[in-house]
Amino acid sequence: MRSLAISLLLFLLLPLTSFAQKTSADDQLINKLMAVHQFSAVDISPDGTRVAWARTGGGITMAALPSGTPHALAGAGEQLEPRFSPDSRSLAYLQEAKGQRQLYVVRGSGAPRKLTNVRGFIDSPQWSPDGTQIAIRYIEEARRVAGALAAMSRATGVIEERIDEARIAVIDVASGRLRVVTPADMYVYEFAWSPDGKRIAATATSGSGENNYWTAKLHIVDVAAATMRAVYTPKWQIASPVFSPDGSHVAIIEGLMSDQGSTGGDIRIVGVGGGADTRNLMDGAMFSATSLIAWSADGITFGANMSGDSAIARIDASSSQVETLWRGEEYLTGGDLIGAAIARDGRTSAVIRSSWRKPPEVFAGALGIWKQQLTHANTIEPQWGEVKSITWTSDGREVQGWLILPRNHSLSRHYPLVTIVHGGPSSSAMSSWPGERNAFIASQDWLTFFPNPRGSYGRGEAFTQANVKDFGHGDLRDIMSGIDAVAQIYPVDNARLGIYGWSYGGFMTMWTVTQTNRFRAAVAGAGIVNWQSYYGQNSIDQWMLPFFGASVYDDPDVYAKSSPINYIKNVKTPTLVLVGERDGEVPAPQSFEFWHALRTLGVETQLVVYPDEGHRFTQPEHKRDVAKRIVEWLATRLR
Numbered sequence: 115m116r117s118l119a120i121s122l123l124l125f126l127l128l129p130l131t132s133f134a135q136k137t138s139a140d141d142q143l144i145n146k147l148m149a150v151h152q153f154s155a156v157d158i159s160p161d162g163t164r165v166a167w168a169r170t171g172g173g174i175t176m177a178a179l180p181s182g183t184p185h186a187l188a189g190a191g192e193q194l195e196p197r198f199s200p201d202s203r204s205l206a207y208l209q210e211a212k213g214q215r216q217l218y219v220v221r222g223s224g225a226p227r228k229l230t231n232v233r234g235f236i237d238s239p240q241w242s243p244d245g246t247q248i249a250i251r252y253i254e255e256a257r258r259v260a261g262a263l264a265a266m267s268r269a270t271g272v273i274e275e276r277i278d279e280a281r282i283a284v285i286d287v288a289s290g291r292l293r294v295v296t297p298a299d300m301y302v303y304e305f306a307w308s309p310d311g312k313r314i315a316a317t318a319t320s321g322s323g324e325n326n327y328w329t330a331k332l333h334i335v336d337v338a339a340a341t342m343r344a345v346y347t348p349k350w351q352i353a354s355p356v357f358s359p360d361g362s363h364v365a366i367i368e369g370l371m372s373d374q375g376s377t378g379g380d381i382r383i384v385g386v387g388g389g390a391d392t393r394n395l396m397d398g399a400m401f402s403a404t405s406l407i408a409w410s411a412d413g414i415t416f417g418a419n420m421s422g423d424s425a426i427a428r429i430d431a432s433s434s435q436v437e438t439l440w441r442g443e444e445y446l447t448g449g450d451l452i453g454a455a456i457a458r459d460g461r462t463s464a465v466i467r468s469s470w471r472k473p474p475e476v477f478a479g480a481l482g483i484w485k486q487q488l489t490h491a492n493t494i495e496p497q498w499g500e501v502k503s504i505t506w507t508s509d510g511r512e513v514q515g516w517l518i519l520p521r522n523h524s525l526s527r528h529y530p531l532v533t534i535v536h537g538g539p540s541s542s543a544m545s546s547w548p549g550e551r552n553a554f555i556a557s558q559d560w561l562t563f564f565p566n567p568r569g570s571y572g573r574g575e576a577f578t579q580a581n582v583k584d585f586g587h588g589d590l591r592d593i594m595s596g597i598d599a600v601a602q603i604y605p606v607d608n609a610r611l612g613i614y615g616w617s618y619g620g621f622m623t624m625w626t627v628t629q630t631n632r633f634r635a636a637v638a639g640a641g642i643v644n645w646q647s648y649y650g651q652n653s654i655d656q657w658m659l660p661f662f663g664a665s666v667y668d669d670p671d672v673y674a675k676s677s678p679i680n681y682i683k684n685v686k687t688p689t690l691v692l693v694g695e696r697d698g699e700v701p702a703p704q705s706f707e708f709w710h711a712l713r714t715l716g717v718e719t720q721l722v723v724y725p726d727e728g729h730r731f732t733q734p735e736h737k738r739d740v741a742k743r744i745v746e747w748l749a750t751r752l753r
Contacts, residue, residue: 417453440482445546537617567592694727
């Protein structure tokens with residue numbers, strides 16, 4: 115209580131005019147950062163003559179190449195997931211109005227035609243190879259947006275697990291007739307057509323889709339018979355299926371993944387007949403595949419994370435030889451994952467590009483060159499200084515991270531350092547334009563450090579799996595040795611260290627302050643303080659089995675050794691705790707337990723619970739408040 119009073123006193127001693135000016139300037143900067151336009155998807159026609167892109171929260175625009183003259187599609191509501199037909203003359207897309215998505219098709223310069231009138235959730239439109247059908251993922255009568263990151267339904271009344279069934283539906287383009295082709299007891303995550311259009315490869319599982327992604331198998335769907343059979347049971351998680359040109363094999367990415375949609379691992383090929391016809395093409399590779407773009411006679415083209423850099427590469431399915439087509443310190447995507455949209459010639463492509471220095475824009479051109487900028491949506495300049503890729507050694511492993519210097523920094527002055535730990539743990543901090551939260555933190559007058567400790571993507575599957583059954587131990591050593599490595603090169607004030615993270619980063623923040631008192635301030639967002647109680651609280655407990663090796667009921671000790679609550683009396687660091695009220699991935703009781711312990715022990719703390727938010731916040735006023743609170747908490751204690 116005394117430390118809180120001192121902090122408040124110091125805050126009140128600031129001149130009121132300068133404080134008001136700073137508050138106003140912060141609000142203006144946050145508004146500016148939140149106004150950055152994002153793009154959710156881009157596609158290029160197979161003949162390479164047209165590009166279509168979707169702006170997050172907005173519409174779809176098309177442009178002919180090489181003129182690049184834009185043409186916006188008509189329609190009210192958000193438009194998503196543009197997909198060109200095999201003959202390049204039509205575009206399929208989703209349009210959402212009043213919370214309901216429907217599938218549309220526009221041919222040439224004609225008027226859009228509505229193909230569906232469904233009730234529920236749909237996504238992932240994919241044309242059949244002959245262009246007569248479009249397959250979608252369909253959750254009939256879905257009660258909420260699919261995915262564990264969204265706000266959960268409130269748990270009231272009799273509690274039962276409701277199993278939404280994400281099935282593949284095939285729509286006849288000419289008539290609009292919809293036919294479901296996968297069983298009712300299966301939840302499909304991703305899928306791809308075979309070259310002959312008779313089969314679909316799908317990653318799928320039975321039971322709750324949100325909870326059982328970590329047990330998904332590779333299936334082959336017979337479209338005409340509307341049946342599916344499993345052909346491969348993986349050891350880890352799988353994603354991004356794509357057929358070989360002759361239809362005999364399917365390529366997938368397999369690896370240790372903590373969230374659906376955050377993909378990384380090795381490329382494996384599986385025979386459609388199943389059995390032992392399977393092979394890892396990347397065994398021992400020192401990078402992570404993130405998306406499979408296409409499989410042609412030239413090989414499998416894929417997106418990759420190479421030690422924090424985005425890359426487009428090609429691997430030969432016979433020899434496993436890898437050719438890096440492009441690599442750079444920026445984030446390159448055709449949608450959510452590292453990759454690109456590539457035309458049939460294998461060279462002409464379209465991408466969404468961003469980096470620490472440049473906000474996202476859509477580009478087109480030859481693969482790896484992309485000279486033509488098709489959008490000019492963002493004029494904002496970085497509010498921070500130079501950005502450095504840093505490498506260091508920890509426990510004999512090379513580790514990579516990013517360091518952002520303040521604007522107009524001076525090497526003669528020592529600065530506070532704020533470490534931001536990414537979520538996941540199977541994820542990575544990369545050179546992409548940051549969201550408003552991290553951007554606002556990086557804009558302050560301190561050094562900002564983004565480490566990629568063991569468990570991250572980018573340095574191969576062995577590195578990603580290196581924190582299995584060891585959460586918080588080796589990865590914290592990586593982070594702390596990274597801070598020491600930074601301090602040897604740059605002017606760090608070691609008496610003014612701060613740490614912040616969300617999700618896994620929130621756990622790492624809670625864990626860090628129980629293991630060391632080197633930090634003067636901490637912010638834990640949606641963190642986990644007690645893995646044992648968390649197992650019974652969260653809505654996706656299956657994700658823990660690959661990481662801990664057993665359920666909490668079978669091996670409670672492995673959960674206990676990584677639980678911050680068991681070391682809670684070591685905490686001296688003032689810690690702000692933030693969480694969404696309806697977070698199903700990391701439920702609010704974890705934050706309450708941590709906050710309650712700190713308050714009981716007399717450690718300066720504050721808990722903020724945001725109403726109706728899930729793991730990923732959606733309400734602008736809450737996103738703005740989170741960014742401001744984080745910076746204010748750190749700034750007042752690192753001053």
